[in-house]
Amino acid sequence: MNYTFTSEDFKTEPYWWGQTLRPETGDSRLPAETDVLVIGSGYTGLHCALETAGAGRQTTVIDAETAGWGCSTRNGGQISGEIKPGYDELSQRYGTADAFALIKEARNALDWLGEFVEEQNIDCDYRQCGRFIAAHSPRQFRSLVASAQHQPAGLEQDLRIVAVQDQASEIDSEYYHGGLVNDRHCSLDPAKYHAGLMHLTMKNGAQVIAHCQATGIERNSGGFKVSTSRGTIQTRELVIATNGYTGSVTPWQRRRIIPIGSYMLATEPMDLARANQLMPRQRVFSDTRKVVVYFRRSPDGRSLLFGGRVSVFESDPVKSLPALRQEMLRIFPQLEDVRISHTWMGFVGYTFDYLPHLGVEDGVHYAMGYCGSGICLASYLGNRLGLQLLGKAEGDCVFSDPKFQTRPWYNGKPWFLGASVRYYQMRDRLS
Numbered sequence: 380m381n382y383t384f385t386s387e388d389f390k391t392e393p394y395w396w397g398q399t400l401r402p403e404t405g406d407s408r409l410p411a412e413t414d415v416l417v418i419g420s421g422y423t424g425l426h427c428a429l430e431t432a433g434a435g436r437q438t439t440v441i442d443a444e445t446a447g448w449g450c451s452t453r454n455g456g457q458i459s460g461e462i463k464p465g466y467d468e469l470s471q472r473y474g475t476a477d478a479f480a481l482i483k484e485a486r487n488a489l490d491w492l493g494e495f496v497e498e499q500n501i502d503c504d505y506r507q508c509g510r511f512i513a514a515h516s517p518r519q520f521r522s523l524v525a526s527a528q529h530q531p532a533g534l535e536q537d538l539r540i541v542a543v544q545d546q547a548s549e550i551d552s553e554y555y556h557g558g559l560v561n562d563r564h565c566s567l568d569p570a571k572y573h574a575g576l577m578h579l580t581m582k583n584g585a586q587v588i589a590h591c592q593a594t595g596i597e598r599n600s601g602g603f604k605v606s607t608s609r610g611t612i613q614t615r616e617l618v619i620a621t622n623g624y625t626g627s628v629t630p631w632q633r634r635r636i637i638p639i640g641s642y643m644l645a646t647e648p649m650d651l652a653r654a655n656q657l658m659p660r661q662r663v664f665s666d667t668r669k670v671v672v673y674f675r676r677s678p679d680g681r682s683l684l685f686g687g688r689v690s691v692f693e694s695d696p697v698k699s700l701p702a703l704r705q706e707m708l709r710i711f712p713q714l715e716d717v718r719i720s721h722t723w724m725g726f727v728g729y730t731f732d733y734l735p736h737l738g739v740e741d742g743v744h745y746a747m748g749y750c751g752s753g754i755c756l757a758s759y760l761g762n763r764l765g766l767q768l769l770g771k772a773e774g775d776c777v778f779s780d781p782k783f784q785t786r787p788w789y790n791g792k793p794w795f796l797g798a799s800v801r802y803y804q805m806r807d808r809l810s
């Protein structure tokens with residue numbers, strides 16, 4: 380289906396896939412046995428495999444689709460190193476020391492990722508561009524100001540308030556009521572990052588096998604026998620790295636992950652002068668709504684990449700594209716004449732406590748539940764999981780501590796999602 384506002388070569392796949400070819404995986408024969416089997420070839424799975432293969436463990440990574448097909452090549456490329464719950468909420472739940480540790484380690488993960496990309500020389504347009512958090516109401520602006528002025532001791536960040544009368548230096552929009560700049564946040568090209576990471580992981584000796592879906596897991600004396608669409612494989616260690624795509628083969632994890640669709644569009648390339656006017660500093664942007672929108676310019680600066688959730692229930696991204704474009708035009712009405720070149724969606728893995736989790740259940744290792752901050756946290760938790768499998772102390776991670784919760788009658792299908800989205804949309808309108 381093409382609309383009047385879509386370009387002639389309009390594509391229903393991630394913008395990033397047009398910039399970076401889907402990675403080759405070479406020989407796709409499944410070995411009969413392996414030391415470590417990783418299910419899922421996104422950032423979590425590859426970072427884990429990079430560690431275990433690098434230490435000489437025979438490591439096999441499988442993916443039901445092409446390598447990196449999940450969120451790791453579909454996301455917005457915005458990197459924060461922040462977890463969703465704030466210090467006060469975490470303190471109430473776990474006490475102040477744990478609250479501090481959780482926030483601190485997530486922020487350290489951002490530094491860790493920057494160093495990793497630099498040390499490994501991964502060509503992925505990584506930039507410390509900073510984020511503008513835009514207030515969608517005067518009340519939310521006051522709340523941003525208060526949060527910048529009253530930061531928990533030891534967790535202070537350099538946050539800069541931008542009043543509405545000054546915000547043209549950040550964004551050419553009258554929709555917002557000022558905002559906050561956090562200079563630490565970064566951006567990258569997610570598919571390029573994935574391709575570089577995969578190249579490195581395979582160079583370190585891991586085998587990545589695409590189009591190989593895990594269909595059954597059986598525990599035995601040697602570890603696990605895993606059935607796949609390409610035969611069975613015996614493994615000593617098993618890692619689940621399926622996040623928002625966690626399915627019935629791992630019911631325990633599935634009962635703990637809430638898959639929520641996030642939808643994106645890309646505009647056709649604009650004149651650079653016009654794109655510069657829109658967001659002069661090339662930062663990443665998100666706003667204060669609970670049903671958040673996020674946007675940025677593409678690494679070449681010419682296209683706007685805009686994401687969010689506009690439908691109450693999951694939808695075909697082509698069907699919800701007019702509503703997503705309307706949301707973009709509410710913020711940037713001057714883009715009425717700019718055509719849309721891509722639209723796509725993916726399933727973000729949320730959790731009931733809004734925290735990512737790393738652990739072992741019945742001998743099976745897992746890391747997942749990044750709640751939309753997975754570029755940094757999936758990379759970091761995947762790395763920690765790999766180190767844990769090697770028995771290294773550096774693998775210790777505070778995200779192993781909180782209990783990975785589920786809810787009665789939840790089986791992986793979020794029947795409550797429609798009502799929650801409606802509720803949060805209403806709260807956004809009232810705040």
Ligand SMILES: Cc1cc2nc3c(=O)[nH]c(=O)nc-3n(C[C@H](O)[C@H](O)[C@H](O)COP(=O)(O)OP(=O)(O)OC[C@H]3O[C@@H](n4cnc5c(N)ncnc54)[C@H](O)[C@@H]3O)c2cc1C
Pocket residue numbers: 418419420421422423424441442443444446447448449450451452453454455456457458459591592593594620621622623624625626628640641642643686724725726727728746747749750751752753754755757
């Ligand atoms: C539209 C969108 C925008 C986002 N924007 C951002 C952002 O700007 N910043 C940010 O930090 N995060 C963002 N995220 C989230 C981020 O992309 C994810 O948290 C991260 O990529 C998770 O990586 P992962 O390796 O854990 O999972 P994924 O990359 O999702 O990989 C899971 C893989 O498991 C495979 N799989 C599932 N079941 C099986 C099976 N049975 N057998 C074999 N393989 C299986 C899937 O095919 C999939 O490839 C966004 C997500 C979406 C969808």
